[in-house]
Amino acid sequence: MRSLHTLACVALCLALMVGSAMGEDLYKTLGVSRSASQREIKKGYHKMSMKYHPDKNDTPEAMEKFTQATRAYEILSDDELKPIYDRQGMPGIERKEKQGQNQGGGHPFGGMFGNMFGQQMQQKGQQQKQRGAPITLHVPVSLEDAYSGVSRHVDVLKRVICPGCGGTGAHSHSDVKTCTRCSGTGQVTERRQLGPGIVQTVNQPCS
Template sequence: MKDYYEILGVSRNATKEEIKRAYRELAMKYHPDRNKSPEAEEKFKEISEAYAVLSDDQKRAEYDRWGHAGFTGRYSAEDLLRDFDFGLFRDFGFADLDRIFDIFFGRGGRREGRDLAAEVEVGLEEVAFGGEREVEVERGEECPSCSGSGAAPGGWRSCRSCGGTGWREFTRSLGSLFTSVRTSCPECGGSGRVVVRPCGECGGSGRVVRRKRVRVRIPPG
């Protein structure tokens, strides 16, 4: 399974500047407005997810501690990309931030869950003829205590970055013309509020890990 370091092509002790440089090169290569291949949009989202984690000290520490499977089992791609600094794309020369926002979050679309994976030891007979096995898997779910907000009761304050609006506006000069782009605030993820007192059950992530037993089919061969 490819991890975030491999996706960006950097070493595990890469500096923030090296990570940003690698991401910029890949973003320029796979941005769907520049790359028309069918896989470009998904690849662009993949490298952006990797950058969102490795450029954040806390998320990177969690990722290094839990590993790829453990970390991605706790967060969805959308959870990770909510904290993305969209102003970065303006620095890269991409003016259409709404297009990028659509790629990341698919406005109006259904959020896809992640595949669940488990390692299972099988016998020779099962390898040859197939069968069924009950396995235990971990999956991330919305925290029941805070309903996914990440905050304890009353543990919010208005976001200072966006003034509580949930969005930020960027103005770009194109000669004598000025274009204004409104995007979800990266500080509060568009909610207009930030957590000041985290939920005691999920630690502020808004998600908890549950173990569940499921039956899986082992195909022959």
């Protein structure tokens, strides 16, 4: 009996250690099981947001509960973050966020080498596909729909590239002439020698 009691205590301690290492239980925060589907996770978040939203609950703990529920839903509804949390807990999420911050930070030598490699970077940028401006729509929703979520179908008018000319405005490809100065990029790159080993790159619109 004593050995069984000892094993039970060891198992309990290990469970507590694992739980502490995993950090907060996001599934518990949303009131769902670890095997919950995305639909159940979303439903749990809506339930918590309706209960603890500051506009509906003015208790001191409401804001903290609402923030925790929102944070939990952001992670568990993300296809990339959810598997990381399931395997590594919150420490894994924190490491992932730190990696993203490090990758997004600026390089300390960016200013020094910016002029030297400016032309190469400009050429790469010109080769990337240009994207149009985002389309913004104002769709009125009720407060209840904002909390619980709603799907609506809307008609959107947008500009598209003409299939006949490909957006060039020419009747045929033979009518399109490439600018000899900028090679059709719309930008003219000039390199100026400011001194020994110092080169300045200037990009100007082609006239």
